[in-house]
Structures are given as structure tokens and as C-alpha cells.
Amino acid sequence: xxxxxxxxxxxxxxxxxxxxxxxxxxxxxxxxxxxxxxxxxxxxxxxxxxxxxxxxxxxxxxxxxxxxxxxxxxxxxxxxxxxxxxxxxxxxxxxxxxxxxxxxxxxxxxxxxxxxxxxxxxxxxxxxxxxxxxxxxxxxxxxxxxxxxxxxxxxxxxxxxxxxxxxxxxxxxxxxxxxxxxxxxxxxxxxxxxxxxxxxxxxxxxxxxxxxxxxxxxxxxxxxxxxxx
Amino acid sequence: xxxxxxxxxxxxxxxxxxxxxxxxxxxxxxxxxxxxxxxxxxxxxxxxxxxxxxxxxxxxxxxxxxxxxxxxxxxxxxxxxxxxxxxxxxxxxxxxxxxxxxxxxxxxxxxxxxxxxxxxxxxxxxxxxxxxxxxxxxxxxxxxxxxxxxxxxxxxxxxxxxxxxxxxxxxxxxxxxxxxxxxxxxxxxxxxxxxxxxxxxxxxxxxxxxxxxxxxxxxxxxxxxxxxxxxxxxxxxxxxxxxxxxxxxxxxxxxxxxxxxxxxxxxxxxxxxxxxxxxxxxxxxxxxxxxxxxxxxxxxxxxxxxxxxxxxxxxxxxxxxxxxxxxxxxxxxxxxxxxxxxxxxxxxxxxxxxxxxxxxxxxxxxxxxxxxxxxxxxxxxxxxxxxxxx
Numbered sequence: 001x002x003x004x005x006x007x008x009x010x011x012x013x014x015x016x017x018x019x020x021x022x023x024x025x026x027x028x029x030x031x032x033x034x035x036x037x038x039x040x041x042x043x044x045x046x047x048x049x050x051x052x053x054x055x056x057x058x059x060x061x062x063x064x065x066x067x068x069x070x071x072x073x074x075x076x077x078x079x080x081x082x083x084x085x086x087x088x089x090x091x092x093x094x095x096x097x098x099x100x101x102x103x104x105x106x107x108x109x110x111x112x113x114x115x116x117x118x119x120x121x122x123x124x125x126x127x128x129x130x131x132x133x134x135x136x137x138x139x140x141x142x143x144x145x146x147x148x149x150x151x152x153x154x155x156x157x158x159x160x161x162x163x164x165x166x167x168x169x170x171x172x173x174x175x176x177x178x179x180x181x182x183x184x185x186x187x188x189x190x191x192x193x194x195x196x197x198x199x200x201x202x203x204x205x206x207x208x209x210x211x212x213x214x215x216x217x218x219x220x221x222x223x224x225x226x227x228x229x
Numbered sequence: 230x231x232x233x234x235x236x237x238x239x240x241x242x243x244x245x246x247x248x249x250x251x252x253x254x255x256x257x258x259x260x261x262x263x264x265x266x267x268x269x270x271x272x273x274x275x276x277x278x279x280x281x282x283x284x285x286x287x288x289x290x291x292x293x294x295x296x297x298x299x300x301x302x303x304x305x306x307x308x309x310x311x312x313x314x315x316x317x318x319x320x321x322x323x324x325x326x327x328x329x330x331x332x333x334x335x336x337x338x339x340x341x342x343x344x345x346x347x348x349x350x351x352x353x354x355x356x357x358x359x360x361x362x363x364x365x366x367x368x369x370x371x372x373x374x375x376x377x378x379x380x381x382x383x384x385x386x387x388x389x390x391x392x393x394x395x396x397x398x399x400x401x402x403x404x405x406x407x408x409x410x411x412x413x414x415x416x417x418x419x420x421x422x423x424x425x426x427x428x429x430x431x432x433x434x435x436x437x438x439x440x441x442x443x444x445x446x447x448x449x450x451x452x453x454x455x456x457x458x459x460x461x462x463x464x465x466x467x468x469x470x471x472x473x474x475x476x477x478x479x480x481x482x483x484x485x486x487x488x489x490x491x492x493x494x495x496x497x498x499x500x501x502x503x504x505x506x507x508x509x510x511x512x513x514x515x516x517x518x519x520x521x522x523x524x525x526x527x528x529x530x531x532x533x534x535x536x537x538x539x540x541x542x543x544x545x546x547x548x549x550x551x552x553x554x555x556x557x558x559x560x561x562x563x564x565x566x567x568x569x570x571x572x573x574x575x576x577x578x579x580x581x582x583x584x585x586x587x588x589x590x591x592x593x594x595x596x597x598x599x600x601x602x603x604x605x606x607x608x609x610x611x612x613x614x615x616x617x618x619x
Contacts, residue, residue, distance in 0.1 A: 118315030121280055121387075122329050122377075123305030136319045212319035213363055 007183030008190070015187075019171070023191055026167035029085055029160065030153035033092020034100075038146060041097045045104025045142075046130070055105060062098035070095075070156050074163050083164035092156055096149035103145025107138025140210040147203035154196045168192045230256040230417050231277065231385065236286030238272055238441075246272045248441045250286070254434075256384070259411055259418045261428040264438035265464070270421045273438065274387050277419060278307045290385065305329055308378030308386035308416075312393045314370050316362035322348075322373055323358040329381040347376040350410060368399035375407060379414070388420045392427065404430055425465060429453075437461055454479065480560050481553040483592060484574045484583035490515050493522050493541040497530050500540055513573055513581060514540055521573055521581040524548050550575045553582055561590050 012019060048055040073094065077087045111134050119133045135142075161169025171188030175181035231254040238247040247269040254260050262270040275281040276288060279300050288295045295303055316325050324331075326347055327340040335343070345355055351372045362370055371391060378386050392400040392407075408431050411418055422428055428435050429449045437444045437452070445457035453470065456462040462470065491500050491512040500512055504527060511526035525540055533543050550573050551560045564572055564587065571586040 112315075114311065114313040114315045115317060117280070118309065118311060119317075121278060121304055121309040121311075123301050123303075123332055125301055128332065133317060137317075213361070 004182050004186065008186050011183055011187045019168075019187070019191065022166060022168050022170060023195065025085075026154070026157050026169070026192070027195060029088055029157045029165060029167060030092065030150060033089045033153050033157075034096045034146060034149045036089070037093045037096030037149065038100055040093075041100035041145075042104050042142060044097075045101040046108055046134075048101070049105045049108035059098075059102055059105065062101050065094050066098045070159050071162075074156075074159060078163050085160075085165045087163050088157060088160035088165040091160075092153045095156060096153060099148040099152070100142070100145045103148070104138065104142050107141030107145075108134055110141070111137045137212045140207050140212065143203065143207040143210050147200060147207060150203060151196050151200050154192065154199060158192050168195075230254050230258070230291060231419070232287075232289045232292075233273075234287045234289070236273075236276065236283045236288055238269070238276065238281060239284040245441045247276070247283075247438075250441075250443055252436060252443065252446055254417060254419065256417055257415045259408070259420065259431055259433040261420045261422060261432035261435045262438060263422055263425065263428045263435055263464075264444075266423060267440075268438040269441035270423075270438050271389055272441075274389060274419055274421050277385075277387055278304045278309060305332055305381065306383050306385075308381075308383045310371075310374050310378045310386065310388040310391040312390040314362075314367075314374045314394075316370055316373060316377070318362055320361075321358065322360050322362065322365075325362065326373060326376050326380055328377060333381055343380060347380060350379070351376060351406065366399075367395055368403060371395060371403060372406075375410075379416075383416075385417045385419070388418060390422050390424075391420075393422070393424070400427075407431075425469065429469075437464065479553065480551050480555045480557055480574050480585055481582070483557050483589050484553075484585050485589065486583045488513050488573065488581065488584035490581065491525070491540060492517070494539055496537075496539050497534060497543075500525060500530055501527075511571075513584070515581050519580050521548070521550065521575055521579050524573075548573065550579070551585065552576070557589075557593065560585055561593070564590070 044058070048058045070091075073091050074087065077091050081087045081090065115133055115137070116129065119129050124132065157165070157167050158169040158172065161167055161173050168188045168191055172185050172192075173188075175184030175186075175188060178184065233250050233252050236247060236250045237245060240246055250273060262273055264270050272281055276283045277290070277295070279295060283296070290303075290307075317328075320328070323341065323344045326344045327335070330340050330343060341358075344358055348355060348357060353369065353372065357365070357369075357373075362373070365373065374391065378388075392403050395403065404427060420428075420431060432449055434446060434448055435452055436446045437457075439460055445452060445461050447455075452461065453465065456465060456470075489503065489507045489509050489512055491503055491514055493514050493516050503512060504510065511524050513524050514522040516522055522541075525543065529543055549563070549567060549569060551563070553574050553576050560572060564570075564585065571584050573581055574583045574585055576582055
């Protein structure tokens with residue numbers, strides 16, 4: 001056990017620039033997939049939230065995509081697009097659509113009707129209502145969708161190594177192909193896991209920061225004091 | 230200022246939410262829409278800023294048909310306050326208060342200035358500007374809600390049960406504050422409520438709705454004095470009617486309709502006989518058409534007994550009277566102040582209609598303690614009391 005660990009450390013020391021390069025490649029692939037998906041899925045989520053009837057089959061469709069096994073999906077795109085990072089990014093795009101659409105939809109639909117009415121009654125146009133009320137209030141829920149999608153994407157990119165996309169998955173595959181490759185497998189797996197965990201933490205913090213109901217905690221005392229006035 | 234002409238709102242099929250409504254609101258007037266839930270009061274209000282479009286009829290604001298105006302522009306010119314307050318939780322108090330000015334593209338400095346000015350109106354300090362709505366108490370939040378409606382200085386403000394969700398003490402304070410503010414700023418207010426006390430307290434005029442139809446419109450006094458029908462009476466509540474009775478009831482309702490009278494041509498001996506029969510010590514003197522001429526009392530007859538005179542020769546013409554439409558409360562205090570034991574009630578032409586006695590006062594007190602009971606029985610009691618008083 002101890003031996004394996006020191007092997008891993010040695011591997012890192014010898015291949016640091018290679019590993020960090022793969023690390024970023026891995027992350028960028030995941031991020032691109034989610035980013036492109038967000039560009040499509042957020043407006044889509046808002047649209048289906050607007051037109052209630054669309055919502056059911058829109059989310060149903062995204063659900064079906066989600067059920068396709070990762071390996072199968074990647075293989076299908078490989079047939080169409082050949083090997084390489086693009087294939088993985090396109091597959092991620094499809095996988096990310098569901099969590100983002102679903103959360104955008106939920107976020108927008110759950111904005112209190114009272115607030116929409118009062119915005120409308122104050123003379124906001126539809127666009128202003130969306131920009132000033134609906135999106136700010138739904139943002140943290142949308143963010144939770146992105147977080148979910150990104151964490152899943154990081155996992156899928158690891159499989160992407162089979163399709164010539166590179167990334168940390170490459171290191172893991174190399175480890176499985178050699179005898180006594182435990183150290184190499186770990187050298188690839190540990191940063192992948194760390195990346196997923198850290199991403200989750202960062203996105204979680206972001207989500208909290210974007211939570212619409214804010215309060216300035218240090219002022220609490222003042223508020224209580226002023227309440228009877 | 231605001232005018233409804235034959236306005237109706239028809240929902241799918243033939244269901245009238247509001248039916249053929251016509252009325253006018255003056256500038257600076259505080260009008261309250263009141264009625265049981267589902268009577269169409271909120272629908273009526275929402276048609277003013279076209280959150281709901283009327284199916285038929287014309288609503289005009291300052292003589293401009295609101296249907297022909299741009300809805301967004303129209304709404305920015307009308308303040309709006311709702312029961313659920315509806316402050317935006319992601320905006321500071323300043324942002325919330327100056328939202329309409331922001332939509333109207335005021336400069337940042339002007340908006341900040343306005344926000345400070347507004348907070349002063351409700352005695353809240355500038356430190357609140359940077360707070361968020363959830364840090365404020367319910368009462369403070371609704372004050373901000375009201376300020377938000379005032380921000381762009383609209384001449385007309387719509388309020389949908391704005392104080393309904395507050396605790397009674399806060400509600401009372403806010404009602405007072407708001408009425409004061411409204412009078413100071415001269416705003417026209419359309420206020421929806423189902424709380425009769427609130428309506429009576431705030432309204433210049435009240436509009437009572439039932440099943441989408443106008444039942445009665447008038448000042449609180451008018452409605453309390455002359456409820457249009459049983460529904461209005463029921464809605465006002467028996468308790469409240471009795472309580473308000475002394476304040477708004479006219480003399481006509483409470484007077485004794487059968488005063489003891491005598492014709493002016495009758496002789497003194499007849500007068501004494503009538504007094505004895507009716508067990509009273511003075512008589513109201515009328516002519517053949519029932520006009521009040523004066524009164525005679527036992528002392529006056531006593532001093533003139535030996536002369537063979539008729540009442541016309543001796544009666545005093547100087548007598549305090551009250552008009553039939555006079556307020557009962559005022560008349561009673563008059564009786565007490567003058568130390569008179571009775572006051573005759575007359576119409577415009579001095580025709581005698583009835584009499585108000587100290588016994589009437591007893592009736593009012595009796596009613597407000599035990600309620601209005603069988604009128605026949607009461608008359609009897611009143612008559613008995615009256616006799617002993619006179």
C-alpha cells in the first residue's frame with residue numbers, strides 16, 4: 001500500500017507537466033460541453049416555462065437522452081464524427097441539456113406569482129420582468145443545474161479517453177494496459193475525483209452567493225433595535 | 230379623475246364577474262370597494278390598470294380611455310399595493326422603492342434622493358435603504374410597499390387589501406398613517422377590502438358590490454343611515470348599525486309619532502281635560518293643517534283660567550324645534566343642554582311630525598345595550614316612560 005502511494009508520488013514528480021496538461025484538457029472538455037449546453041438549455045428552459053404545454057414532452061425528451069448509456073452515446077457520435085475531443089464535447093452537450101433545462105424550468109416556474117403580478121402592475125415589460133425579476137430569482141436554481149451537469153460531465157470525459165479525446169482518462173487507461181499499473185491508475189483517478197469534488201464545492205458556493213433572498217447578517221442587531229419605530 | 234361606464238367582465242360562457250358597473254371617482258377621493266369574497270371587487274380594481282381587460286364598457290382616467298393607452302405606460306402612472314406586499318427579495322429597499330422611477334429612466338442620483346425623501350414620509354431612517362426586505366417586520370415591509378407605489382408620484386393608487394395580512398395593532402397604525410399621508414399628498418385612492426371597520430375608517434365614499442353588481446355607493450354616513458337593502462344591512466352588521474345609530478340616525482327614526490296635541494281653537498277647559506286624560510303637563514298646539522303653532526303647559530292655563538279664552542290667545546309661539554332629518558345625537562345633546570323635557574319634530578314647513586322626549590334617550594340607551602327588539606313592545610315601554618317624564 002505504502003509502496004503504491006510512493007509510486008504515485010514518483011509518477012507525479014516525473015510527469016507533472018503532462019498530468020497538469022491533461023488535467024486542464026479534461027476540465028476544458030467538460031466545461032465546453034456544459035457551456036454549449038447552457039447556451040441552448042437556459043433559453044429552452046425559459047421557453048418551456050412560458051408555454052406550460054411544451055414542458056412535459058420537452059423534459060421527457062431530455063430524460064430519454066439521459067437514459068442512453070454513456071459508452072453507447074459516445075460510440076454513436078464516434079461513428080458520425082470520428083475520434084477526438086469534439087465527439088466527447090458533443091456527447092456532453094446532450095447529456096448536460098437535461099439537468100440545465102430541468103432546473104431552469106423549475107427556477108422560473110417557482111418564482112412567486114405575487115412578484116410577477118406586482119412587477120407587471122408596476123409597468124414592467126415582459127423582457128424587464130424576465131431580466132429584473134425572473135432570472136435573478138431563478139439564478140441559484142439554474143446554477144444548481146449547471147453544477148450537476150458539470151460534475152456528471154467530468155465523469156463522462158474520463159470515458160472519453162477511449163474515443164481519443166485525451167484527458168485524465170488517458171492515464172487511467174494506460175494504467176489498465178500495463179502489468180502492475182495500480183500506481184498509474186491512481187495517478188489518473190485521484191485528480192479526476194478531486195476535480196469533480198472541487199468543482200462541486202466551488203459551484204455550490206456560487207449557488208449560495210446567487211441565492212436571491214439576501215440578508216446582511218451583521219445588521220441584524222440594528223434591525224431589531226429599529227423594529228418598534 | 231376615474232370613470233367607469235357600463236363596465237362588464239364576462240368570463241368563459243356567461244359568467245359575469247362584474248356586471249354593468251358605472252360610477253365616477255373625484256380627484257383626491259378615497260374610494261373603498263367592499264363586498265364579500267367573489268363579489269368582483271378585486272376584478273373591478275384590476276381593470277383600472279388593465280391587469281384584467283374589461284369585456285364591455287369604458288374605463289377612463291382623466292377623460293382618457295384606458296383601453297386605448299399602452300398598458301405598460303398606463304401601469305407606470307398608477308401606483309399599486311397588494312396584500313402580499315410583493316417586495317422583490319433580491320433587491321434592497323432602495324431598489325424596491327425606486328423601481329418605477331428606474332423603469333421611467335430617472336437618473337441614479339434622482340432615484341436615491343427620492344428614496345430618502347420617501348422613507349422620511351413614514352419616519353424610517355436612511356439606514357434602511359441598503360437593507361433587504363426579509364430583514365424588515367411585516368408592518369415595515371408594507372410601509373415600503375406603499376412607498377413603492379408613491380415613488381413616481383402617480384395621481385392614482387390602487388390598493389388591494391393592503392393591510393389585510395398585518396396584525397391588528399400594526400394594521401390600525403398603518404391605516405391611520407396612510408389616511409394621513411393620502412390627505413397630505415392629495416392622492417386619489419382606490420382601496421379594496423372586505424373589512425367593514427377599515428372601510429368606515431378610511432373611506433370618503435364606499436362602493437358595495439355583490440355578485441359583480443353595484444349594490445350601493447355613498448359616504449359611510451349615507452350607507453349607515455340608509456342601507457340600500459337587506460344585504461347591505463347584513464353586511465354592515467347589526468352590531469355596527471346599532472352602535473352607529475346614535476351617531477347617524479335621524480330624529481325621524483326614533484321620534485314618538487303620536488305627540489299629544491290640541492287644536493288652537495280649543496278652549497282651556499278642553500285642554501285641561503286632554504292633559505288629564507293623557508297624563509301630561511303640556512300640549513303642542515297645531516292648526517287644522519297640522520302646522521305647529523306653539524305649546525301650552527299647565528302653569529299657563531292656570532294663570533289664565535278665569536278668562537274665557539281659547540288656546541290661540543295664550544299659547545307661546547316661541548318653541549325649540551328640530552328638523553326631521555337632524556341627527557339624533559345632536560338633538561339629544563340639545564335636549565340635555567336646554568334642560569327641556571321634549572322637543573317637537575317638524576318638517577321643512579313646520580308641520581308637526583312627532584316629538585322627541587327624554588324617553589327617546591332611554592330608547593337609544595336601551596337599544597345599544599339590549600339590541601333592537603320587538604318594536605311594538607318597545608313603543609309601549611316608551612309610551613309609559615314618556616308619560617311619567619312629562
